[in-house]
Amino acid sequence: MTIRLLRYETRRYAAAARGPLLVLLALSVAPPAADRLLVWPPGRQQQVAPAVGVLTELVVTLWSVAGLAGFAWLVVAIVRAARQPALDAEAADHLQSLRDRAIIDRHDLVEIHHTRWATQAGQHAVAVNICTGAVGDVWLPEVHLPDGSFALLARDGKSAALAAWASPEQVTATHRYRRRAVLRMPACRRRCSFEETGAVVAEAEALVRGESGAPR
Numbered sequence: 001m002t003i004r005l006l007r008y009e010t011r012r013y014a015a016a017a018r019g020p021l022l023v024l025l026a027l028s029v030a031p032p033a034a035d036r037l038l039v040w041p042p043g044r045q046q047q048v049a050p051a052v053g054v055l056t057e058l059v060v061t062l063w064s065v066a067g068l069a070g071f072a073w074l075v076v077a078i079v080r081a082a083r084q085p086a087l088d089a090e091a092a093d094h095l096q097s098l099r100d101r102a103i104i105d106r107h108d109l110v111e112i113h114h115t116r117w118a119t120q121a122g123q124h125a126v127a128v129n130i131c132t133g134a135v136g137d138v139w140l141p142e143v144h145l146p147d148g149s150f151a152l153l154a155r156d157g158k159s160a161a162l163a164a165w166a167s168p169e170q171v172t173a174t175h176r177y178r179r180r181a182v183l184r185m186p187a188c189r190r191r192c193s194f195e196e197t198g199a200v201v202a203e204a205e206a207l208v209r210g211e212s213g214a215p216r
Contacts, residue, residue: 020074111148
């Protein structure tokens with residue numbers, strides 16, 4: 001595991017556990033309200049009224065319940081953070097299958113940019129073609145996808161039917177999976193990959209400028 005991947009995993013677990021840890025810290029550091037109800041001046045003895053005793057027990061019970069809830073939240077957050085890489089991999093596989101199916105004739109993979117209006121009959125939205133970047137209106141009959149979703153459309157003339165789709169959360173999970181894949185890659189491979197990409201871009205720019213050494 002590289003240092004960059006270790007830092008990434010540490011930040012991921014810290015972000016997942018930050019909320020419940022702050023709650024548990026507040027419950028452990030802040031003085032219980034029940035103690036303050038029973039503090040009297042030195043040398044004085046005050047008989048606690050029954051109502052105060054009931055209120056004290058209620059505050060202590062609520063304090064204990066809040067502590068247990070915070071601990072349960074912490075456990076759930078850690079388990080969810082541990083399972084996140086597998087869920088991200090599933091989302092990446094699903095999105096890749098949509099890209100592969102988009103290569104088929106009369107299939108387009110688009111992102112729902114924003115919805116103009118939607119009824120029970122369908123959804124009229126502005127979509128961006130993933131492959132070409134073209135922006136246009138699409139009509140999705142009898143569906144209502146959230147903005148940011150990826151939709152695989154099977155076209156038949158002017159109409160388009162929804163073949164499959166990926167939610168915005170799955171798209172975000174795919175991006176996390178790709179980032180982990182890049183961090184997991186050895187530094188030498190990343191450097192070679194970047195150098196090869198730069199060489200291809202430079203060669204393409206040279207061809208555009210007409211500076212290629214190929215015979216004309």
